[in-house]
Each structure stands twice: as C-alpha cells, then as structure tokens.
Amino acid sequence: MTGVAPLQSGETYLLPERIADLTGLGEFGVLGELVAAFVGAFIVGSLMLAMTGVAGPWAKRKITAAFTDRIAVNHLGPAGIFIIVADSVRLLSKENIIPEDADRPAYDLAPIVIAASALLGFAVIPMGSGIHLADPEVGLAYVFAIAGIASIGLIMAGYASGNKYSMLGGLRAVAQNIAYEIPLVVTGMSVVIFAGSLQMSTIVEAQAEPLVTVAGLSIPAWYAIVNPFAFVLFLVANFAEVGRNPFDMPEAPAELVAGYQTEYSSVYFVLVYLGEFLHIFLGGAIITTIFLGGPAGPGPAELGIVWFLVKIWGVFLLTQWLRSAIPRVRIDQLIEIGWKGMLVLAFANLVLTAVIVALIDAPGL
Amino acid sequence: MSTGIERHETEEALAELIGDRLLERDDHLNAPGFVIRPDDVQSVLADLREEAGFDMLSCVTGQAYDDRYETIYHLKRYADPTREASVVVPTATDEPVSETAEPIYRAADWGERECYDLVGIEYEGHPDHRRILLPETWQGHPLSPDYDQDKPQIVTLSEHANPIQPDHRESDTMFLNIGPHHPATHGVLHVKTVLDGETVVDLDPDIGYLHRCEEQMCQQGTYRHQIMPYPDRWDYVSSGLLNEWAYARAAEDLADIEVPEYAQVIRTMGAELCRIASHMLALGTFALDVYGEFTALFQYTFRDREIVQDILEDLTGQRLMFNYFRLGGVAWDLPEPREEFFENVRDFLDELPAKVVEYNDMVTSNEIFQVRCVDTGVLEPEVAKSYGVTGPVARGSGVDYDLRRDDPYGYYENLEWNVVTEDGMDNYSRVLVRMQEVEESAKIIEQCVDLLEEWPEDDREIQANVPRTLKPDAGAETYRSVEAAKGELGIYIRSDGTDTPARFKIRSPCFHNLSALAEMAEGEYIPDLVASLGSLDIVLGEVDR
Structure with a gap:
C-alpha cells in the first residue's frame, strides 16, 4: 500500500465544474457555480430515480419471477416493460388514505425523509465517466451519516401511523439499524485504513493499482479481493441496514402485515417504496465504491458509469436472490447476531487490518 | 397401567367401572354407549380416562331430541382407536345444564362451547362459557328445536365489542388483533393476542368467520x-x-x-x-x-x-x-x-x-x-x-x-x-x-x-x-x-x-x-x-x- 499517495481534495474534476466549464456558467462567479451544481444534482438525481423507477415496477418483478419459476409481467410492451407506465398511473391515481389517529406532520414527513436520505447519499459517489457531484474529504463519513437518517424516517413512520403493527415495525427498524450500523461503519473504517483517506475519489483510486498479475491478467487491488473478510461482513451488515432478507424484520409481512409502512397508501406509499429501493441501490453504490473499485473496469474510462451500474445491479440481484431463497431470522436472533457476532467480527477485522497495514508501512520492511 | 386397561377391555367391564352411575345403555354402531346423569360427567370421564385408558376425547356432539338434549362424548384411545366408548349425557329440555368435562379433557373446552353455541346446552363449571362460531350477540341456538329461523339477527355495533376502539388503559402489555385480515392467518382467523414487547403473553383464537352451516x-x-x-x-x-x-x-x-x-x-x-x-x-x-x-x-x-x-x-x-x-x-x-x-x-x-x-x-x-x-x-x-x-x-x-x-x-x-x-x-x-x-x-x-x-x-x-x-x-x-x-x-x-x-x-x-x-x-x-x-x-x- 505504500505506493498510494494520498490525493488532495479538489483534484477530481467534478460534474458541476464540468457543467460550468461547458456552458460557460463559470464566468458568472458563485451564482453560476450554484446553478451548475443544481443542474448536476438534477442529472444525478434523475438518473438514480429513473433507475429505481425501472427497478421498482419492472426489473424486480422479472428478477423475482426468474428466481421463483414464474414469468411475471409480459403483456404490456416487450417483456412487459410498459408496466412501468401502467404502474405509475395506478399508484399515483390512488386515493391517499390518511388514518384518523395519524400524528401529522410526522406522518407526512416520514416518506420524504426515507426517500431523501438515500438520494442525498448519492452526491458523493463517484459514478465514473465524470459523474461525481461532490468530493468532500469526509465523503465516506458523510454517506454513512446521511443514510443513517433513514432510521429517523422509519421510526417517524412507525410511530406516527397510529397503528400497532407500524409501531412494532418502527421499533424493530430502529433496534436493527442501531445493531448493524456500528459493524457497518467499523468495517468501512478498515477500508479507510487501507486507503488512508475518507475521500471517495481517493478510495477508488487506491483500488486501481494491480494487486498481482497472473498470466497476463492483472487482478486489481479491489478491497473485496484484498480483504474478502471485510467485504462479506460489510455485505451482511448492509442487508440488515437496508432491511432485506434474511433481515427484513421491519416489514416482515407474515408477522407485521407491512411493518412501518402498513398505513401508507398512494403517493406516500410510492415514496416509502422508492426510498427503500434507493437505499438498496445506495448500499450497492457504497459497496461498489469502497470494495469493488468504483467505476473501474476494462475498456476506456468513459465506460465507467456502465461498470458502476453493472456492479450496483449485481448487488441488487444478490438481495433479490436472498429474498427468494433464505428464511428470515427472528428479531431477537437478529439483534443477537448483530451485537454478539457482527460487532465483534467487525472490530477484529479493524484491528487486524490496522496491524497489517502498520507492518507493511513500517520502515525497514 | 396397562394391566388396568386390559381389565377394562370388555363392555361389561366398562359398565362395571361406571357402576351405579350408569343409567342405561345406548349403544352406537361403532361403540358401546353409556348413559349417565348430567352431574356425573366429570367423575365418569375421569374414571374412563384414568382406569380404562381412554386418553382421547375425539369429539363432543350436542343434539336436540323432542324430549331432551343430549351431549355425546366420543372417547378413544390413542394406542388403539378401535376401542371406543360413547358417554351419553341427556339433559332436560327446559333446563339443559350439564357438568363440564373440561377439567378431564382440554378438548372439551372448544367442543362444549360449540354445543352451547349451536344446540344450546349449557355446561356448568366451564371456564370460558362463550359462543364460539356465531357472533356473541346472536339470538338463539340454531340447532335447537325452538329456534326461529325467520327472526332477523340484528347485531348492532354498540352491542359488539369494537376491536379497533382506542384503548387508554394503563398497562405494560399491548393488545393486538392478528387477523381476521392478516397475511399469516391462512384465511379468516382472528387471534386476539396480548403482547409484552414482542413476547406473546396470552392468545385467544376467535373463529367462526367462515361458518357456513x-x-x-x-x-x-x-x-x-x-x-x-x-x-x-x-x-x-x-x-x-x-x-x-x-x-x-x-x-x-x-x-x-x-x-x-x-x-x-x-x-x-x-x-x-x-x-x-x-x-x-x-x-x-x-x-x-x-x-x-x-x-x-x-x-x-x-x-x-x-x-x-x-x-x-x-x-x-x-x-x-x-x-x-x-x-x-x-x-x-x-x-x-x-x-x-x-x-x-x-x-x-x-x-x-x-x-x-x-x-x-x-x-x-x-x-x-x-x-x-x-x-x-x-x-x-x-x-x-x-x-x-x-x-x-x-x-x-x-x-x-x-x-x-x-x-x-x-x-x-x-x-x-x-x-x-x-x-x-x-x-x-x-x-x-x-x-x-x-x-x-x-x-x-x-x-x-x-x-x-x-x-x-x-x-x-x-x-x-x-x-x-x-x-x-x-x-x-x-x-x-x-x-x-x-x-x-x-x-x-x-x-x-x-x-x-x-x-x-x-x-x-x-x-x-x-x-x-x-x-x-x-x-x-x-x-x-x-x-x-x-x-x-x-x-x-x-x-x-
């Protein structure tokens, strides 16, 4: 790891700067930069929402169907792709039923908090092909922090719905997020020790070096390959964090009807659902960035966004696979795995990584 | 124990075991039937269970004749279900009250509730003497002779316990209705549960939503x-x-x-x-x-x-x-x-x-x-x-x-x-x-x-x-x-x-x-x-x- 020189902030050519340069907005000073930043954010946000919009109504159906021996949607358009349009019309035109006992405005804010927290996380993710909104020095800390806000959204939804199932789901969500947030962050820290920086661009760059070259094929130093143990830990903690099988406690339809989202309908339901999908993709984006070399891949650098999308869809596929094949654990077992298993392993991994990195970096070795 | 059961293999031995509590015989095609008095239910069934090895109350049948009501306890042995016995308990039409068998067989709990609900026989000492299939406010017992089928059954909401009414009682537990519409109930089952956190403290299945006579x-x-x-x-x-x-x-x-x-x-x-x-x-x-x-x-x-x-x-x-x-x-x-x-x-x-x-x-x-x-x-x-x-x-x-x-x-x-x-x-x-x-x-x-x-x-x-x-x-x-x-x-x-x-x-x-x-x-x-x-x-x- 000695070969990696820490990069300085601001070296990356970010999307807003690029837009400013291309359109000439840069000449208008701070105001121009602001407009360029908004345009950049709009592009990234639209990209992610469009992808989630596709994943929600269509791809998820097709993927789950493939796992479970079914065909799924196939009537509207090729392979049923236009179901997306039908779904949008259906979901947006439904009556928004708000329970009498709902505690407003918490009830109304919760879906927005859930969806927005995930969307904001994408701001610091380097997606390749020059699509990178911001690159603060504390990028990784920021993305964990912002994704963690979703927990507040969940308990708001659970509490404010005035429904006992929602309440139980909200409580479960918080217990689960606390139990798994710590292993998640601690495992993330081990990557920071390798890269020597919290900055996303630096972490990605550190993984670009070839690790070994076998028969002319160079294997990159992706942290998933350098430290597979941390990768698996992070993957598991991430499934718990986004609440997918075997950790889909907060919803657990057979037990809690739909958990914290029981009372949401129409547009609010869309937002909650969108938020969930965004969180799965954000989890995939974090994993891609810190373990799978970000947008790195064969071919010219312009293909970066393609590789990036392939990788996060790979993570999404994995969540759907688990959902089809693995039973869910019980809530007490889940908490036990979190505190007694994951936490210990995460710290062991951190200490081990620190020792190894220190040994490698030690003068004289 | 087995020797004791052997002793009671024959119908005569069973009749002897029941002794003077036996009023008459009312044999069924599948099993000997012993008619007893309504206040001897527990003692006879306890003897049949302990002495003669009838450890299974297969079914409780209630029925109404013109001159009497009748409860039949169909007994079997898990070890040999071909050894059967029926205990027949007739009760008077004007006062159909019989002793409960619930302390002897837990199966009698729901069985007798059903007889009460549909036929109208009452069971003295039953720990949970409620209707089971029909709504609690139902008037009359459909299989009893004096039931008027043409009488409209009006069940007002005020008479009915509203399961979703707000509950402001102070307690450490939470009451939760699981069902009748819930993904896990495999149909229209309503389970009234009391939870302490996520632990089930008490539960009471409420059935009858799919009763079709x-x-x-x-x-x-x-x-x-x-x-x-x-x-x-x-x-x-x-x-x-x-x-x-x-x-x-x-x-x-x-x-x-x-x-x-x-x-x-x-x-x-x-x-x-x-x-x-x-x-x-x-x-x-x-x-x-x-x-x-x-x-x-x-x-x-x-x-x-x-x-x-x-x-x-x-x-x-x-x-x-x-x-x-x-x-x-x-x-x-x-x-x-x-x-x-x-x-x-x-x-x-x-x-x-x-x-x-x-x-x-x-x-x-x-x-x-x-x-x-x-x-x-x-x-x-x-x-x-x-x-x-x-x-x-x-x-x-x-x-x-x-x-x-x-x-x-x-x-x-x-x-x-x-x-x-x-x-x-x-x-x-x-x-x-x-x-x-x-x-x-x-x-x-x-x-x-x-x-x-x-x-x-x-x-x-x-x-x-x-x-x-x-x-x-x-x-x-x-x-x-x-x-x-x-x-x-x-x-x-x-x-x-x-x-x-x-x-x-x-x-x-x-x-x-x-x-x-x-x-x-x-x-x-x-x-x-x-x-x-x-x-x-x-x-x-x-x-x-």
Missing part, C-alpha cells in the same frame, strides 16, 4: 347423493377425496354397505394423491410464514402440486370440488386410455424423490430455517393428547397415531407403508413429518397403480348395489373417522328412519389442532406464533365448517 346443510340432504358434494368444501385445499371418504365411511357403516375391492384401491390412490397435494401446500405456505412473501419455495411446491392436480382432474373431472366418491364406491372408473393415466402417475412418482431432495436442500437443511423452527412452538405429547390433536401435528410430537394403520379402512392394510413420527415436538418436526409422509403416500400410490394395472377387466366393479333411496334404521347412530390430511376427520350421523340424517356432526381435525395453539405459542415471540400457526396447517373452512 355445513352440518345443517348435510342434515337437509339425502344420504345417497346430496351430501357427498359438501365434504369437498370443508378442507378445500385439495384434500377433497379425503373428506369425502369420511362421509362415505360413516354412511356406509350406518347403512351396512360393502364397497368393492376395486373401488377401494381407486379410493386409496385418490386419497393419497390428495394428501400429497395438501402437504405440498402446507410446506409452501409454511415457507411464506418463515421466509417472506417472495419465496421460491412456495412456487416450487405449487409447481409440483400442479402435477397432482392434473392427475386428480383426469381422475375426477374436477380440480377442487371433486365429488368423486359415491356410497358404495366411486363415481366412475379410471379415465381412458388407462395406460396414459398410469404413465402420468408413474412419471410423477419417478420425479418425486429428486424433488424431495431439492426441498430438503432448500428447507430442512437450511441453518436459518433450523434456527427459526427447532424448539419453537413446542407441543408436548401429553398436552397434544389432552387437546385431541391428531394428524401430522400429533405425529410431530411423537404421538404414534394414524387411523390408516390403527383403524384400517379402504385398502391400506394390504399395502406396505410406514407411519412417520418425529420426537422433536416443534415446528421443525411437523415440517419433517409432512415431507416424509409425502414419500410414504407416494409408496402407497405406486402399489395401488400396480394393482390397478393388473386388475382383470371383467372384475372392475366400481360401485356396490346401493338402493336409490337410502333409509338407515331409525335410531341408528355411528361415529366413524378417517385420517384426513390434517388429522382425524370424524362424522357422527344419527338416523331417524328418513332419507336425511337427523343429526350430522363433523369432527374437524383443524378445529382441535387449532385449540392447542395457545399451548404452543404463549411465552414465545410473534414470529414463532406465526410459524406455529403455519405448522398447524389449518384450513379455516374446516375449522368453522
């Missing part, structure tokens, strides 16, 4: 043709033929009809096909409860169940409401061309072992599944017996009880197969039992197909000669049961000499199995309650009838 409908139909379609509608998830057999067995016993051997083989094959279909569904829906809603397993079991459904459709012409059995045989012979039918069945049987391996790979060997299911929903064998639990649920608790072997009917005694039991007593054992029973059923079907293929063409008698109008002797009573997919499905019929039954009572296995839910789930977490409910494999159509 099946017993009364059967009482209005003629024996010969009009009753047979109804059994398909009790346990309606593909165990139709098993249910039909319960009625066929009771009615054939009552009217003394011999069924041709050829028809018995077809019946046996059809019934076991139904059992496979039913167990597949049980496995699939249990997976929904433990895995979540997007599980591959549910689709896999339905894929395989579909093949069975196709075979049954070929055989009976129907997919759900088979109506294939007739008194004295079956409706028609195997479909032509016979070779094609046999080939379909054999193809299915050949592919089944590989599928069972696949299920074991996916389900029973999955570690998370084991963590979830082993040692949860524990049902001790003694508790199970007290509740009259039967079928895979009882066999999962190590109770070696299967009517196909212990009280043989059809063609079972001539075939090679095993009764599956597991000693785990938990949700996991119940899944294992069902999966192994699928394999055993496959063995039975295979032997039936062999027999049917070889059967000489001129000896294929599918129905005995049964009179067009069947009028069993007046006063004849019988209670016969078969091993349905969920357990012991029994029918009690009393004839009054006409062509329709005077009383038709259904002993539902799901009803008794469900009554043991509280024993399994109290003190455990909500997910375990849901898993336990799933592992009971109840069908509300049969619970509520």
Whole structure:
C-alpha cells in the first residue's frame, strides 16, 4: 500500500465544474457555480430515480419471477416493460388514505425523509465517466451519516401511523439499524485504513493499482479481493441496514402485515417504496465504491458509469436472490447476531487490518 | 397401567367401572354407549380416562331430541382407536345444564362451547362459557328445536365489542388483533393476542368467520347423493377425496354397505394423491410464514402440486370440488386410455424423490430455517393428547397415531407403508413429518397403480348395489373417522328412519389442532406464533365448517 499517495481534495474534476466549464456558467462567479451544481444534482438525481423507477415496477418483478419459476409481467410492451407506465398511473391515481389517529406532520414527513436520505447519499459517489457531484474529504463519513437518517424516517413512520403493527415495525427498524450500523461503519473504517483517506475519489483510486498479475491478467487491488473478510461482513451488515432478507424484520409481512409502512397508501406509499429501493441501490453504490473499485473496469474510462451500474445491479440481484431463497431470522436472533457476532467480527477485522497495514508501512520492511 | 386397561377391555367391564352411575345403555354402531346423569360427567370421564385408558376425547356432539338434549362424548384411545366408548349425557329440555368435562379433557373446552353455541346446552363449571362460531350477540341456538329461523339477527355495533376502539388503559402489555385480515392467518382467523414487547403473553383464537352451516346443510340432504358434494368444501385445499371418504365411511357403516375391492384401491390412490397435494401446500405456505412473501419455495411446491392436480382432474373431472366418491364406491372408473393415466402417475412418482431432495436442500437443511423452527412452538405429547390433536401435528410430537394403520379402512392394510413420527415436538418436526409422509403416500400410490394395472377387466366393479333411496334404521347412530390430511376427520350421523340424517356432526381435525395453539405459542415471540400457526396447517373452512 505504500505506493498510494494520498490525493488532495479538489483534484477530481467534478460534474458541476464540468457543467460550468461547458456552458460557460463559470464566468458568472458563485451564482453560476450554484446553478451548475443544481443542474448536476438534477442529472444525478434523475438518473438514480429513473433507475429505481425501472427497478421498482419492472426489473424486480422479472428478477423475482426468474428466481421463483414464474414469468411475471409480459403483456404490456416487450417483456412487459410498459408496466412501468401502467404502474405509475395506478399508484399515483390512488386515493391517499390518511388514518384518523395519524400524528401529522410526522406522518407526512416520514416518506420524504426515507426517500431523501438515500438520494442525498448519492452526491458523493463517484459514478465514473465524470459523474461525481461532490468530493468532500469526509465523503465516506458523510454517506454513512446521511443514510443513517433513514432510521429517523422509519421510526417517524412507525410511530406516527397510529397503528400497532407500524409501531412494532418502527421499533424493530430502529433496534436493527442501531445493531448493524456500528459493524457497518467499523468495517468501512478498515477500508479507510487501507486507503488512508475518507475521500471517495481517493478510495477508488487506491483500488486501481494491480494487486498481482497472473498470466497476463492483472487482478486489481479491489478491497473485496484484498480483504474478502471485510467485504462479506460489510455485505451482511448492509442487508440488515437496508432491511432485506434474511433481515427484513421491519416489514416482515407474515408477522407485521407491512411493518412501518402498513398505513401508507398512494403517493406516500410510492415514496416509502422508492426510498427503500434507493437505499438498496445506495448500499450497492457504497459497496461498489469502497470494495469493488468504483467505476473501474476494462475498456476506456468513459465506460465507467456502465461498470458502476453493472456492479450496483449485481448487488441488487444478490438481495433479490436472498429474498427468494433464505428464511428470515427472528428479531431477537437478529439483534443477537448483530451485537454478539457482527460487532465483534467487525472490530477484529479493524484491528487486524490496522496491524497489517502498520507492518507493511513500517520502515525497514 | 396397562394391566388396568386390559381389565377394562370388555363392555361389561366398562359398565362395571361406571357402576351405579350408569343409567342405561345406548349403544352406537361403532361403540358401546353409556348413559349417565348430567352431574356425573366429570367423575365418569375421569374414571374412563384414568382406569380404562381412554386418553382421547375425539369429539363432543350436542343434539336436540323432542324430549331432551343430549351431549355425546366420543372417547378413544390413542394406542388403539378401535376401542371406543360413547358417554351419553341427556339433559332436560327446559333446563339443559350439564357438568363440564373440561377439567378431564382440554378438548372439551372448544367442543362444549360449540354445543352451547349451536344446540344450546349449557355446561356448568366451564371456564370460558362463550359462543364460539356465531357472533356473541346472536339470538338463539340454531340447532335447537325452538329456534326461529325467520327472526332477523340484528347485531348492532354498540352491542359488539369494537376491536379497533382506542384503548387508554394503563398497562405494560399491548393488545393486538392478528387477523381476521392478516397475511399469516391462512384465511379468516382472528387471534386476539396480548403482547409484552414482542413476547406473546396470552392468545385467544376467535373463529367462526367462515361458518357456513355445513352440518345443517348435510342434515337437509339425502344420504345417497346430496351430501357427498359438501365434504369437498370443508378442507378445500385439495384434500377433497379425503373428506369425502369420511362421509362415505360413516354412511356406509350406518347403512351396512360393502364397497368393492376395486373401488377401494381407486379410493386409496385418490386419497393419497390428495394428501400429497395438501402437504405440498402446507410446506409452501409454511415457507411464506418463515421466509417472506417472495419465496421460491412456495412456487416450487405449487409447481409440483400442479402435477397432482392434473392427475386428480383426469381422475375426477374436477380440480377442487371433486365429488368423486359415491356410497358404495366411486363415481366412475379410471379415465381412458388407462395406460396414459398410469404413465402420468408413474412419471410423477419417478420425479418425486429428486424433488424431495431439492426441498430438503432448500428447507430442512437450511441453518436459518433450523434456527427459526427447532424448539419453537413446542407441543408436548401429553398436552397434544389432552387437546385431541391428531394428524401430522400429533405425529410431530411423537404421538404414534394414524387411523390408516390403527383403524384400517379402504385398502391400506394390504399395502406396505410406514407411519412417520418425529420426537422433536416443534415446528421443525411437523415440517419433517409432512415431507416424509409425502414419500410414504407416494409408496402407497405406486402399489395401488400396480394393482390397478393388473386388475382383470371383467372384475372392475366400481360401485356396490346401493338402493336409490337410502333409509338407515331409525335410531341408528355411528361415529366413524378417517385420517384426513390434517388429522382425524370424524362424522357422527344419527338416523331417524328418513332419507336425511337427523343429526350430522363433523369432527374437524383443524378445529382441535387449532385449540392447542395457545399451548404452543404463549411465552414465545410473534414470529414463532406465526410459524406455529403455519405448522398447524389449518384450513379455516374446516375449522368453522
């Protein structure tokens, strides 16, 4: 790891700067930069929402169907792709039923908090092909922090719905997020020790070096390959964090009807659902960035966004696979795995990584 | 103990045991009937249970005569269900009060509540004397002679306890309605639960949402043709033929009809096909409860169940409401061309072992599944017996009880197969039992197909000669049961000499199995309650009838 020189902030050519340069907005000073930043954010946000919009109504159906021996949607358009349009019309035109006992405005804010927290996380993710909104020095800390806000959204939804199932789901969500947030962050820290920086661009760059070259094929130093143990830990903690099988406690339809989202309908339901999908993709984006070399891949650098999308869809596929094949654990077992298993392993991994990195970096070795 | 039971093998010995508490004998076709006074119920039943080994209260039948009400306790032994005894308790019409049997058999709890609800007999000392199938505000008892059918039943909301009203009582526990509309209740079941955190402190299943007066409908139909379609509608998830057999067995016993051997083989094959279909569904829906809603397993079991459904459709012409059995045989012979039918069945049987391996790979060997299911929903064998639990649920608790072997009917005694039991007593054992029973059923079907293929063409008698109008002797009573997919499905019929039954009572296995839910789930977490409910494999159509 000695070969990696820490990069300085601001070296990356970010999307807003690029837009400013291309359109000439840069000449208008701070105001121009602001407009360029908004345009950049709009592009990234639209990209992610469009992808989630596709994943929600269509791809998820097709993927789950493939796992479970079914065909799924196939009537509207090729392979049923236009179901997306039908779904949008259906979901947006439904009556928004708000329970009498709902505690407003918490009830109304919760879906927005859930969806927005995930969307904001994408701001610091380097997606390749020059699509990178911001690159603060504390990028990784920021993305964990912002994704963690979703927990507040969940308990708001659970509490404010005035429904006992929602309440139980909200409580479960918080217990689960606390139990798994710590292993998640601690495992993330081990990557920071390798890269020597919290900055996303630096972490990605550190993984670009070839690790070994076998028969002319160079294997990159992706942290998933350098430290597979941390990768698996992070993957598991991430499934718990986004609440997918075997950790889909907060919803657990057979037990809690739909958990914290029981009372949401129409547009609010869309937002909650969108938020969930965004969180799965954000989890995939974090994993891609810190373990799978970000947008790195064969071919010219312009293909970066393609590789990036392939990788996060790979993570999404994995969540759907688990959902089809693995039973869910019980809530007490889940908490036990979190505190007694994951936490210990995460710290062991951190200490081990620190020792190894220190040994490698030690003068004289 | 065994020597004591031996002593009471004969009817005379039983009569002697009851002593002067015996008023008179009222023998049924299946068992000796002992008439006792309403205030001797507990002492007589306690003696029969302790001294004579009758550890199973199979069924409680309530009925109204012109001059009296009558409660019949159908007793059996788990060790040998052919040793039966009926305890008949008549009560006066003007004051139908009888002592409760609940302290002796827990099964009497729900059984007597049902008699109270439908017939109007009251049970003194019953710990939970409420209606069970009908709404609490119902006026009158539908099967009692003075019930006015034309009187409108107006149930106002104010009279009804509103389950969703706000509750401002201060307490450490939370009351939660699970159902009647809930993904895990497998139909319209309402479980009133009290939670301490996520732990179930108390639960009370509220049934009756699917009560369709099946017993009364059967009482209005003629024996010969009009009753047979109804059994398909009790346990309606593909165990139709098993249910039909319960009625066929009771009615054939009552009217003394011999069924041709050829028809018995077809019946046996059809019934076991139904059992496979039913167990597949049980496995699939249990997976929904433990895995979540997007599980591959549910689709896999339905894929395989579909093949069975196709075979049954070929055989009976129907997919759900088979109506294939007739008194004295079956409706028609195997479909032509016979070779094609046999080939379909054999193809299915050949592919089944590989599928069972696949299920074991996916389900029973999955570690998370084991963590979830082993040692949860524990049902001790003694508790199970007290509740009259039967079928895979009882066999999962190590109770070696299967009517196909212990009280043989059809063609079972001539075939090679095993009764599956597991000693785990938990949700996991119940899944294992069902999966192994699928394999055993496959063995039975295979032997039936062999027999049917070889059967000489001129000896294929599918129905005995049964009179067009069947009028069993007046006063004849019988209670016969078969091993349905969920357990012991029994029918009690009393004839009054006409062509329709005077009383038709259904002993539902799901009803008794469900009554043991509280024993399994109290003190455990909500997910375990849901898993336990799933592992009971109840069908509300049969619970509520």
